[in-house]
Amino acid sequence: VKLRWQLFWLAAGALAPVLALALGAAFLLVSQERETMEREALGRARSAMSAVDAVLRGHFTALSALAASKRLESGDIRGFHEEAKRVLASNSNWLNVGLATSRGSRLMDAAMAFGGEESLTGDLVSYELAVRRNRDVVGNVDSGAVIREPAVRIHVPVAYGGSIRYVLTVPLKPESFVPVLRAQRLPEDWVIALVDRNRNFIARIPPMPAGQPASESFRAHMGRAPEGWFRGRTVEGFRTYTPYVTSDLSGWVLGIAVPASTVEAAAWRSAGIMAVALIAALSVAFWIAWLVSKRIARPVAALAAATDEMGRGGEVEFHDPGSIEEILKLHDALRRAHGAIREREERFRVMADAAPVMVWMSGTDKLCTWFNKAWLDFVGRPMERELGNGWTENVHPHDFERCLQIYSSAFDARQPFSMEYRLRRHDGEYRWLRDDGIPRFEAKGTFAGYIGACMDITERRRAEEALREAEERTRSVVDHVVDGIITIDESGAIQTFNPAAERIFGYVAAEVIGQNVKMLMPDPYRREHDGYIANYVRSGQPKIIGIGREVEGLRKDGSTFPLDLAVSVFHLGPRRYFTGVVRDITERKQAEIALREANRAKDEFLAMLSHELRNPLAALTSSAHVLKVVPPSSADAVKARGVVERQTKHMTSLVSDLLDINRVTLGKLSLQRERFNAAETLFAVIDVWRATGRLESHMVSPSLEPVWVEGDRVRIEQIASNLLDNAIKFTPAGKKITVSLRREDREAVLRVADEGIGVAPEECSRIFDLFVQGNFSPRAGGGLGIGLALVKRLAELHGGSAAAASEGQGRGMTFTVRLPAVDQPTVQAKTPSVDVASRRSILIVEDNDDARQMLQAILSLDGHQVCAARDGKSGLGLAAETWPDLALIDIALPDMDGYEVARRLRTLNGDRRIDLIAISAFGQARDQRRAYEVGFDAYLVKPVVPERLKQVIAGLR
């Protein structure tokens, strides 16, 4: 509602009671005026009626005078007629003078000739009234028998002596009353009428025929009161106010009808004046209101506009505030507020611009309305380009959609948001920003848009990334390292427990986190641990920190185990933490024990080797001395030679075993496979042993079935020899040794069972280990402890196996060797053997005299033609003389090597066949291969075993 209307209604409200009073006064005035007029009209009516009564009284007086006629009294009717005729003539308003008896008989009429007696006619009512009441009576308008025109009759009774004799009646002309009415001088539009008791007009101005009924309203109101007034219509139909009066004398009514228009005109006039006054007053009120409102509203509107502008942040102008004090105060307050806002805005701007963060604001339409200096400096663009959605031009295209989506949805929900995106810096580089926006609300909670702050988090992101990577690396290390890593705090509570620790201790991390690390330790570590930590925390003296230590751990299942523990300390803020790196060294411990065991075995082996080599050497030394000092053919010499032969063989077998085990261990032993009857081979071995007397102190009983195998005959012999040797060594003299061979399914099974010292059953598997021997016996029978190892490996090399069984110490031992069996060949191959009959011409080239002589002796004894040379050159010379068909050549010769000798022999012999056998101290595969390449047919490793030599020679044939 506008101020001017407020003011207007205020003024109008103030005027209202005044107007109401004025209206009331006017109404009073109008009604008074109407009453005055009525009173005046009524007065006039009364005076008019008085005049009418006076006229009537004049007529009565005149008639009464006639009544006093003597003639009448005397009954001289005739004379009276004459008299009456004269009186009638003098009264122009009298139409007749009639005389009737009190009984109603007509006596005479002055207007007519005397005579006749007739009944009365005309107004008999009034006549009878006059008779009955004996007084003068006025009648109503009526037409009579004599006077045939309308007239009003007056009756005067004539009494003599108190009794009525006659009645005099005079009909009066109605018009005779018109002058009386006219004498009232009423205005022309007024109506005055005289009405008889029957409500018929007697006289009227303007005129109406006498005897005509009065108007309906007149007739209705007359008779209610002797006098009064009513509003009605005239016979002509005009609206009137009519005061009326009734005459006591005649009972006639006289009314003066005043036209309604005349009466109401005054009221209308008053109303008109009031209306004008009202309009004038309202106009004045409105004008004042307008004036006043103008004085208030204009400065207020100006201040409102200024405030609006202030709100928009634009330039504010304060116009003249006028002179109203309150507005002046408002003006001043606004000016101060403006100043304060300006200052605050300035402060905000300075602050926002100085802030290291980039600040932006947006309006309720999501469009940005402001950016601080930091933002503008960052993007290197002016404010205008950034406003609205301009800023999004610098957002990285990959981030744009996501960014806008977060912003829009947060905006629509009026929720704070936080997002990270890349924004192009002024130098073109995209930098990561973190943008936090919150909705702004005005004091009353009206949403006003958003304000946001951005920070360049590129470096932080990089740092975080690097940190994450470092953490990931560390975690990867911690999670995958084989060492358990456990972190505890100063109270000993476990903080971290890596997967390796879980594996080592059997707990999952969740079970131990927060528990005291003591739970992972058996006593005494468990008891002492709190003390360790407390002592370190108190004294700072590390006992274990920085030093690796071997301690014991306790697994979840209650088992303990050795572990290496290294502890380091680190600080996080004021708190101290300890990191323990633990390694389960059970295996290492076992390995150490095994290593120590192996080392001990090796040492023992070396001692054994030394012992085992010294013994035959001792025998050999003694024998050599004997052979030197006794005649060669003496019995002692024979014995000594026997010793030499046996001990040489023994040493040879020792050295062979050593070489063999080395080759087997290195996987360099190759088998020279052939198909043969293993039983025959075993018989041969036992025969040789028997022949050399080695079985003489035991009861050896072979039980051999023919079983064919495919393998290296020499190695099978070796297996048998070693088992026999072992059995003899550990079986007391006189006890039984059983050697059996039989076929079981697809296997050839060799068993050597003794009644010897045996071993504990649990040691049976270890018995095949290298260098293990003798532990089981207080009297080790010699040997290097490699014989059984060789048996097992040779058996395995043949695709078989070796096993040992014993029922315990002192209860004997059974060795079982299983080899794949093959079917007997259809044509049995001739067993190579030394055939004395097949003599050969053999050349020996060997620089070692002993060896040469031994070879020469062995081969000569077999019946071969043998010649020998001590070096390559003489050897070649001999070959040219003797043309041998077989040559044994030592590889290591003083003048040229065996390979060279072999080549020259081949050249020398041309197409002539010559078999070449190399003799070498080197048993390596490399040497053998070279020998074969040069043209050797066979390769023997020193010392040459006679049996083997014979086999080889036989095989070359």
Next chain:
Amino acid sequence: MIILVEDDADQRLALGLALKAAGYSLREAADGREALALQRERPARILITDLFMPEADGLELLQAFHREFPDTKIVVVSGGGKRAKGDYLASAKLIGADATFRKPVEVETLLDTLRALTH
């Protein structure tokens, strides 16, 4: 008169032959118990013994001999311990051996020693 104690038959035989060839009369034993029996039966001037023999440990034999026959010269010829523990020859000397040799010993050297001991 020499008693030769050696468990290995070939060694016993060979050394025995050598000693006989050098003119010593000789009795042989395969172990300590046998040797003690021989000695008690007829004491010898010289005992040549291996240290490790079956039945009685060579050192025990030495002690017994030394106690029972303090005049008998004792020569120890050892092949070395099987278990590489300690120096048995040194121990033997402490117990009372007059000479110790490590196998193999040159017979000439042994004979020289014997000669020296019997003079």
